[in-house]
Amino acid sequence: xxxxxxxxxxxxxxxxxxxxxxxxxxxxxxxxxxxxxxxxxxxxxxxxxxxxxxxxxxxxxxxxxxxxxxxxxxxxxxxxxxxxxxxxxxxxxxxxxxxxxxxxxxxxxxxxxxx
Amino acid sequence: xxxxxxxxxxxxxxxxxxxxxxxxxxxxxxxxxxxxxxxxxxxxxxxxxxxxxxxxxxxxxxxxxxxxxxxxxxxxxxxxxxxxxxxxxxxxxxxxxxxxxxxxxxxxxxxxxxxxx
Numbered sequence: 001x002x003x004x005x006x007x008x009x010x011x012x013x014x015x016x017x018x019x020x021x022x023x024x025x026x027x028x029x030x031x032x033x034x035x036x037x038x039x040x041x042x043x044x045x046x047x048x049x050x051x052x053x054x055x056x057x058x059x060x061x062x063x064x065x066x067x068x069x070x071x072x073x074x075x076x077x078x079x080x081x082x083x084x085x086x087x088x089x090x091x092x093x094x095x096x097x098x099x100x101x102x103x104x105x106x107x108x109x110x111x112x113x114x115x
Numbered sequence: 116x117x118x119x120x121x122x123x124x125x126x127x128x129x130x131x132x133x134x135x136x137x138x139x140x141x142x143x144x145x146x147x148x149x150x151x152x153x154x155x156x157x158x159x160x161x162x163x164x165x166x167x168x169x170x171x172x173x174x175x176x177x178x179x180x181x182x183x184x185x186x187x188x189x190x191x192x193x194x195x196x197x198x199x200x201x202x203x204x205x206x207x208x209x210x211x212x213x214x215x216x217x218x219x220x221x222x223x224x225x226x227x228x229x230x231x232x
Contacts, residue, residue, distance in 0.1 A: 108155075
């Protein structure tokens, strides 16, 4: 089955700095890579996703890059703000076949943005 | 639109007791997932339904866990008997059929926090 590793497990940055979280996956058939943000005591919410036919995707201060050859993808947050503090999870899944939607999650990165 | 609903939000039981969790997905979402999230870890998929059929239950401890989605809408996850290591947050999520590939996003419910004493 799929195995997803996420690094680092904790990340502390100053407000305004950039934050980068990296994930690797093992199943070359995985083609959908979402990132979820989970604030303390709340449900995970999708913040950005990328498909295997795209190398990079950006949404305001958040970007995700994908290297299919190396089987890794990264989340980049620029100009961090205190409200970005949360646990971030990456996931890998296949879409469009009978295993569609089955996501394997990383163990999360706790991001702390210091004012 | 209304989100994924789960109940109860919190449950405390003694080991060897039974417990059941309920989930109501977003209307029209055919795919429903149950995840177990142990403190400090990412969600781990327990079971995935497509309408009322099971797509994947390879990580469901079938000797004690069971789940059903009889009419393809609501779902129930049961643990019988519970063990200490079952203490976790149980998350339900739903998504639109992923044959529409641009709709793979999973929407999560608030979760049920289970404590087994």
